[in-house]
Amino acid sequence: TLDNPIPQTDINFDEVFLNPSEIDALVLITKKLLAMTDMPVEQTVIEELKKSYVEEEANFFFNSTDNPGSLIQKAVAFNPGNIEVYDKLVRLKNSVPTSKLKNSRWMMNRAALTAIETLKDKDGKPLLREAYIEGAFGYRILGYPVDVTDYVDGSTPDVPRLYFGDFSSFHIQDVINSLEVSKLLEKYSDTNHVGFKIWHLNDGQLIYSPFEPTVFKLELTTDGGTTSA
Structure with a gap:
């Protein structure tokens, strides 16, 4: 009848938020090494940092116990x-x-x-x-x-x-323009090192x-x- 409200369903749904996590890495290289070789050490270090970052990122998406929506936990x-x-x-x-x-x-x-x-x-x-x-x-x-x-x-x-x-x-949230690759000259100058830092915000969950x-x-x-x- 018009006096009876529509009953609420018994079906429950999880409330899922993609909550980006910080992933960062830092490498120190001596100025002596940079000066002694013709190899593009700086570019090599940055490329290796990116590889390390991708592996860390993928492990968080696929296998992390800290990520309730990771593939291994949610599948x-x-x-x-x-x-x-x-x-x-x-x-x-x-x-x-x-x-x-x-x-x-x-x-x-x-x-x-x-x-x-x-x-x-x-x-x-x-x-x-x-x-x-x-x-x-x-x-x-x-x-x-x-x-x-x-x-x-x-x-x-x-x-x-x-x-x-x-x-x-399997949703991947990549925070646009959050990837930072920095070269740190002054911070480690007292020990004659140059620092290279990578930082990013992202999240991945199976929903x-x-x-x-x-x-x-x-x-x-x-x-x-x-x-x-």
């Missing part, structure tokens, strides 16, 4: 029991909501790639199929593109770990609806079993 753990690896991959693929399958892909570390490369499908053909995919690893598993990255390793590179799903829900989990994770053992995910 849905998939454990189908002690069945053949091929069957696990099929079941994992079919666990992703149908609406998310169109843009889904595999993401795995080298250990998982090694475990899968020797597998055969039901017809005796290699499970890992070569395929030209622009900007990707160049292989397909069960018809879906494969990305291989060391960032999936975390602290356990020997564990075959893989993810499958639609990674468009999805409780009704449509978008990314699942699976860890394999070499004997066909499954480790705790």
Whole structure:
């Protein structure tokens, strides 16, 4: 009736804020080293700083225990029991909501790639199929593109770990124009050093609806079993 208010739904949603974190690094180089070589030491140091920064950033997005939305923490753990690896991959693929399958892909570390490369499908053909995919690893598993990255390793590179799903829900917040690369001359002049500093603000989280989990994770053992995910 008109006198009865609409009942509130029992469905609860998480409130997620992308809260950028500071990532910084500092390198000191002696002025003597800079003066003794014709190599572009300054440019080399900056490039190495950027590589270190990217690795730190990726680890925060993929594996950090301090980031509740990191891929390893937020992806849905998939454990189908002690069945053949091929069957696990099929079941994992079919666990992703149908609406998310169109843009889904595999993401795995080298250990998982090694475990899968020797597998055969039901017809005796290699499970890992070569395929030209622009900007990707160049292989397909069960018809879906494969990305291989060391960032999936975390602290356990020997564990075959893989993810499958639609990674468009893996949101990266890069604070525009926040990246700073500075050369510090005066600060360390008393010790005849030159400092190089890099600083940035960013965040990365996997965010999805409780009704449509978008990314699942699976860890394999070499004997066909499954480790705790």
